[in-house]
Protein backbone atom coordinates (compact mmCIF):
# COMPACT_ATOMS: atom_id res chain seq x y z
CA UNK A 291 0.00 0.00 0.00
CA UNK A 292 2.94 2.30 0.60
CA UNK A 293 4.63 1.99 -2.80
CA UNK A 294 3.63 2.93 -6.36
CA UNK A 295 2.95 0.50 -9.19
CA UNK A 296 5.07 0.71 -12.33
CA UNK A 297 8.68 0.41 -13.37
CA UNK A 298 10.95 3.15 -11.99
CA UNK A 299 13.74 2.04 -14.33
CA UNK A 300 11.56 3.22 -17.24
CA UNK A 301 10.50 6.43 -15.46
CA UNK A 302 13.98 7.53 -14.33
CA UNK A 303 17.38 7.52 -16.02
CA UNK A 304 20.08 6.92 -13.45
CA UNK A 305 23.08 9.23 -13.40
CA UNK A 306 25.60 8.54 -10.62
CA UNK A 307 25.95 7.08 -7.15
CA UNK A 308 26.41 9.84 -4.57
CA UNK A 309 26.72 7.83 -1.37
CA UNK A 310 26.48 4.47 0.33
CA UNK A 311 25.23 3.67 3.84
CA UNK A 312 24.82 0.39 5.78
CA UNK A 313 21.92 -1.03 3.77
CA UNK A 314 21.34 1.76 1.28
CA UNK A 315 22.78 3.52 -1.72
CA UNK A 316 21.79 6.99 -2.93
CA UNK A 317 22.05 7.92 -6.60
CA UNK A 318 20.99 10.83 -8.74
CA UNK A 319 18.58 10.29 -11.64
CA UNK A 320 16.47 12.26 -14.11
CA UNK A 321 12.72 11.93 -14.49
CA UNK A 322 12.61 11.13 -18.23
CA UNK A 323 9.20 12.77 -18.70
CA UNK A 324 9.89 16.09 -16.95
CA UNK A 325 13.70 16.38 -16.95
CA UNK A 326 13.59 16.97 -13.17
CA UNK A 327 16.69 15.78 -11.30
CA UNK A 328 15.87 13.52 -8.32
CA UNK A 329 17.73 11.50 -5.69
CA UNK A 330 16.86 7.81 -5.32
CA UNK A 331 17.66 6.02 -2.08
CA UNK A 332 17.76 2.26 -2.69
CA UNK A 333 17.32 0.34 0.55
CA UNK A 334 18.00 -3.40 0.74
CA UNK A 335 15.06 -5.22 2.31
CA UNK A 336 17.04 -8.37 3.06
CA UNK A 337 17.54 -7.15 6.63
CA UNK A 338 14.33 -7.18 8.67
CA UNK A 339 15.26 -4.01 10.59
CA UNK A 340 15.76 -2.08 7.33
CA UNK A 341 12.14 -2.83 6.35
CA UNK A 342 10.93 -1.06 9.52
CA UNK A 343 13.21 1.90 8.81
CA UNK A 344 11.82 2.18 5.26
CA UNK A 345 8.18 2.05 6.27
CA UNK A 346 8.92 4.71 8.86
CA UNK A 347 10.78 6.91 6.42
CA UNK A 348 8.06 6.73 3.75
CA UNK A 349 5.26 7.43 6.23
CA UNK A 350 7.00 10.48 7.71
CA UNK A 351 8.08 11.85 4.34
CA UNK A 352 4.66 11.34 2.72
CA UNK A 353 2.92 13.33 5.46
CA UNK A 354 5.71 15.83 5.80
CA UNK A 355 5.42 18.31 2.95
CA UNK A 356 7.22 21.42 4.14
CA UNK A 357 9.78 23.84 2.66
CA UNK A 358 12.37 22.75 5.26
CA UNK A 359 12.01 18.98 4.83
CA UNK A 360 13.46 17.05 1.88
CA UNK A 361 10.43 16.42 -0.30
CA UNK A 362 9.19 12.86 -0.91
CA UNK A 363 8.22 12.14 -4.52
CA UNK A 364 7.53 8.42 -4.89
CA UNK A 365 8.54 4.92 -3.82
CA UNK A 366 8.79 1.55 -5.57
CA UNK A 367 9.61 -2.05 -4.80
CA UNK A 368 12.34 -3.33 -7.14
CA UNK A 369 13.34 -6.97 -6.47
CA UNK A 370 14.61 -6.97 -2.88
CA UNK A 371 15.06 -3.20 -2.69
CA UNK A 372 12.84 -0.31 -1.79
CA UNK A 373 13.47 2.76 -3.93
CA UNK A 374 12.63 6.06 -2.29
CA UNK A 375 12.48 8.90 -4.82
CA UNK A 376 12.97 12.37 -3.34
CA UNK A 377 13.99 15.84 -4.37
CA UNK A 378 17.70 16.18 -5.14
CA UNK A 379 19.60 18.61 -2.92
CA UNK A 380 22.40 19.88 -5.13
CA UNK A 381 24.38 21.70 -2.40
CA UNK A 382 25.49 18.64 -0.37
CA UNK A 383 25.14 18.44 3.41
CA UNK A 384 25.73 20.92 6.22
CA UNK A 385 28.49 18.54 7.32
CA UNK A 386 30.38 19.35 4.07
CA UNK A 387 30.04 23.10 4.74
CA UNK A 388 31.21 22.71 8.34
CA UNK A 389 34.20 20.61 7.26
CA UNK A 390 35.28 22.80 4.38
CA UNK A 391 34.46 26.37 5.45
CA UNK A 392 34.23 28.69 8.42
CA UNK A 393 30.70 29.93 9.13
CA UNK A 394 29.91 33.48 10.28
CA UNK A 395 27.25 34.04 12.97
CA UNK A 396 24.69 35.40 10.47
CA UNK A 397 25.05 32.20 8.44
CA UNK A 398 24.78 30.00 11.54
CA UNK A 399 21.60 31.91 12.44
CA UNK A 400 20.16 31.43 8.92
CA UNK A 401 20.74 27.66 9.05
CA UNK A 402 19.26 27.60 12.58
CA UNK A 403 16.07 29.41 11.50
CA UNK A 404 15.50 27.03 8.57
CA UNK A 405 16.14 23.87 10.63
CA UNK A 406 13.95 25.11 13.49
CA UNK A 407 11.13 25.80 11.00
CA UNK A 408 11.46 22.16 9.83
CA UNK A 409 11.52 20.91 13.44
CA UNK A 410 8.57 23.12 14.43
CA UNK A 411 6.58 21.56 11.57
CA UNK A 412 7.55 17.97 12.53
CA UNK A 413 6.86 18.58 16.22
CA UNK A 414 3.46 20.16 15.45
CA UNK A 415 2.62 16.81 13.83
CA UNK A 416 3.94 14.99 16.95
CA UNK A 417 6.88 13.54 15.01
CA UNK A 418 10.35 13.33 16.63
CA UNK A 419 13.20 13.13 14.08
CA UNK A 420 15.66 11.45 16.52
CA UNK A 421 18.74 11.75 14.30
CA UNK A 422 19.40 15.46 13.88
CA UNK A 423 23.08 16.02 12.99
CA UNK A 424 24.88 18.01 10.31
CA UNK A 425 25.01 14.98 7.96
CA UNK A 426 21.19 14.89 7.90
CA UNK A 427 20.75 18.58 7.02
CA UNK A 428 20.88 18.96 3.24
CA UNK A 429 21.44 22.13 1.23
CA UNK A 430 20.51 23.50 -2.17
CA UNK A 431 22.87 25.66 -4.23
CA UNK A 432 20.15 28.35 -3.92
CA UNK A 433 20.77 28.42 -0.14
CA UNK A 434 17.81 26.24 0.84
CA UNK A 435 18.21 24.17 4.02
CA UNK A 436 16.20 20.97 4.62
CA UNK A 437 16.06 18.18 7.17
CA UNK A 438 16.58 14.68 5.72
CA UNK A 439 16.73 11.02 6.72
CA UNK A 440 13.58 10.12 8.62
CA UNK A 441 14.47 6.44 9.16
CA UNK A 442 14.62 6.82 12.96
CA UNK A 443 11.67 9.21 13.29
CA UNK A 444 8.93 8.40 15.81
CA UNK A 445 5.25 9.32 15.55
CA UNK A 446 3.76 10.16 18.94
CA UNK A 447 0.07 9.44 19.55
CA UNK A 448 -2.43 10.36 22.29
CA UNK A 449 -1.78 6.86 23.70
CA UNK A 450 2.01 7.16 23.46
CA UNK A 451 3.10 10.74 24.15
CA UNK A 452 6.68 9.84 25.03
CA UNK A 453 9.28 7.39 23.76
CA UNK A 454 11.91 5.37 25.62
CA UNK A 455 14.11 3.53 23.11
CA UNK A 456 17.71 4.69 22.90
CA UNK A 457 18.18 5.64 19.23
CA UNK A 458 20.20 8.31 17.47
CA UNK A 459 23.89 9.07 16.95
CA UNK A 460 25.84 9.21 20.23
CA UNK A 461 27.46 12.70 20.08
CA UNK A 462 24.12 14.34 19.26
CA UNK A 463 21.91 12.40 21.72
CA UNK A 464 20.14 14.19 24.57
CA UNK A 465 20.91 13.26 28.21
CA UNK A 466 17.35 12.01 28.85
CA UNK A 467 17.81 9.34 26.15
CA UNK A 468 20.87 7.89 27.91
CA UNK A 469 19.27 8.03 31.33
CA UNK A 470 16.36 6.01 29.90
CA UNK A 471 13.71 8.56 30.85
CA UNK A 472 10.60 8.80 28.66
CA UNK A 473 11.39 11.57 26.19
CA UNK A 474 9.60 13.81 23.69
CA UNK A 475 10.36 16.17 20.74
CA UNK A 476 12.82 18.25 22.80
CA UNK A 477 15.52 15.60 22.14
CA UNK A 478 15.70 17.09 18.62
CA UNK A 479 16.35 20.53 20.11
CA UNK A 480 19.29 19.21 22.13
CA UNK A 481 20.67 17.56 18.96
CA UNK A 482 20.24 20.83 17.08
CA UNK A 483 22.20 22.60 19.86
CA UNK A 484 25.02 20.13 19.17
CA UNK A 485 24.75 21.04 15.46
CA UNK A 486 25.13 24.67 16.63
CA UNK A 487 28.42 23.73 18.32
CA UNK A 488 29.47 21.90 15.13
CA UNK A 489 28.82 25.10 13.14
CA UNK A 490 30.91 27.16 15.58
CA UNK A 491 33.78 24.73 16.27
CA UNK A 492 33.75 22.32 13.31
CA UNK A 493 32.88 19.22 15.38
CA UNK A 494 30.47 18.06 18.11
CA UNK A 495 31.72 18.03 21.73
CA UNK A 496 33.71 15.01 22.95
CA UNK A 497 34.47 13.81 19.39
CA UNK A 498 37.77 12.10 20.23
CA UNK A 499 36.39 10.22 23.26
CA UNK A 500 35.11 6.62 23.31
CA UNK A 501 31.39 6.22 23.07
CA UNK A 502 31.06 5.02 26.70
CA UNK A 503 32.89 8.17 27.88
CA UNK A 504 30.78 10.38 25.64
CA UNK A 505 27.62 8.86 27.08
CA UNK A 506 28.84 9.51 30.60
CA UNK A 507 29.88 13.08 29.81
CA UNK A 508 26.52 13.87 28.20
CA UNK A 509 24.66 12.48 31.25
CA UNK A 510 26.77 14.17 33.90
CA UNK A 511 28.59 17.06 32.20
CA UNK A 512 25.66 19.51 32.01
CA UNK A 513 25.39 21.94 29.11
CA UNK A 514 28.44 21.41 26.85
CA UNK A 515 30.71 24.46 26.84
CA UNK A 516 32.24 26.21 23.84
CA UNK A 517 36.04 26.04 23.70
CA UNK A 518 36.41 29.82 23.20
CA UNK A 519 33.11 31.34 24.32
CA UNK A 520 34.45 34.91 24.24
CA UNK A 521 34.86 34.68 20.47
CA UNK A 522 31.07 34.38 20.06
CA UNK A 523 28.34 36.96 20.62
CA UNK A 524 26.20 36.89 23.77
CA UNK A 525 23.13 36.10 21.61
CA UNK A 526 24.75 33.03 20.06
CA UNK A 527 25.93 31.78 23.45
CA UNK A 528 22.46 32.29 24.92
CA UNK A 529 20.81 30.57 21.93
CA UNK A 530 23.02 27.48 22.38
CA UNK A 531 22.29 27.51 26.11
CA UNK A 532 18.52 27.49 25.45
CA UNK A 533 18.93 24.46 23.10
CA UNK A 534 21.34 22.63 25.40
CA UNK A 535 19.43 22.99 28.66
CA UNK A 536 19.80 19.58 30.37
CA UNK A 537 16.34 19.80 31.94
CA UNK A 538 13.93 18.94 29.12
CA UNK A 539 11.17 21.10 30.64
CA UNK A 540 13.40 24.17 30.69
CA UNK A 541 14.83 23.52 27.22
CA UNK A 542 13.15 25.80 24.65
CA UNK A 543 10.82 24.42 21.97
CA UNK A 544 11.41 25.00 18.23
CA UNK A 545 8.59 27.55 18.26
CA UNK A 546 10.16 29.48 21.14
CA UNK A 547 13.64 29.36 19.61
CA UNK A 548 12.27 30.86 16.37
CA UNK A 549 11.59 34.01 18.45
CA UNK A 550 15.10 34.12 19.97
CA UNK A 551 16.96 37.33 18.96
CA UNK A 552 19.88 35.30 17.57
CA UNK A 553 17.45 33.62 15.13
CA UNK A 554 15.29 36.64 14.31
CA UNK A 555 18.46 38.55 13.33
CA UNK A 556 19.48 35.84 10.81
CA UNK A 557 20.57 36.70 7.28
CA UNK A 558 18.42 35.50 4.33
CA UNK A 559 19.17 31.99 3.04
CA UNK A 560 20.66 33.46 -0.17
CA UNK A 561 23.60 34.54 2.04
CA UNK A 562 24.49 30.84 2.33
CA UNK A 563 25.07 30.42 -1.41
CA UNK A 564 28.78 31.42 -1.48
CA UNK A 565 29.51 29.16 1.49
CA UNK A 566 27.77 26.16 -0.10
CA UNK A 567 29.53 26.74 -3.42
CA UNK A 568 32.91 27.06 -1.68
CA UNK A 569 32.36 23.74 0.15
CA UNK A 570 31.34 21.97 -3.07
CA UNK A 571 34.38 23.40 -4.87
CA UNK A 572 36.74 22.30 -2.07
CA UNK A 573 35.26 18.79 -2.09
CA UNK A 574 35.61 18.55 -5.88
CA UNK A 575 39.27 19.63 -5.65
CA UNK A 576 40.09 17.13 -2.90
CA UNK A 577 38.37 14.33 -4.85
CA UNK A 578 40.34 15.28 -7.99
CA UNK A 579 43.58 15.23 -5.95
CA UNK A 580 42.85 11.81 -4.45
CA UNK A 581 41.97 10.28 -7.87
CA UNK A 582 43.96 12.25 -10.49
CA UNK A 583 42.79 9.95 -13.34
Ligand code: 3AM
Pocket residue numbers: 308309310311316329360376377378379380382383425428438
Ligand atom coordinates in the same frame (compact mmCIF):
# COMPACT_ATOMS: atom_id res chain seq x y z
O1 3AM B 1 27.94 10.41 1.43
P1 3AM B 1 27.66 11.87 1.56
O2 3AM B 1 27.67 12.38 2.95
O3 3AM B 1 28.42 12.74 0.61
O4 3AM B 1 24.08 13.57 1.93
C1 3AM B 1 23.79 12.22 1.66
C2 3AM B 1 25.04 11.35 1.69
O5 3AM B 1 26.10 12.05 1.08
C3 3AM B 1 23.34 12.03 0.21
O6 3AM B 1 23.58 10.68 -0.06
C4 3AM B 1 24.67 10.22 0.75
C5 3AM B 1 24.28 8.92 1.45
O7 3AM B 1 23.19 9.14 2.31
N1 3AM B 1 21.90 12.28 0.03
C6 3AM B 1 20.89 11.63 0.67
N2 3AM B 1 19.69 12.13 0.23
C7 3AM B 1 19.98 13.10 -0.67
C8 3AM B 1 19.17 14.01 -1.45
N3 3AM B 1 17.84 13.99 -1.37
C9 3AM B 1 21.38 13.20 -0.81
N4 3AM B 1 21.98 14.07 -1.62
C10 3AM B 1 21.16 14.88 -2.33
N5 3AM B 1 19.80 14.87 -2.27
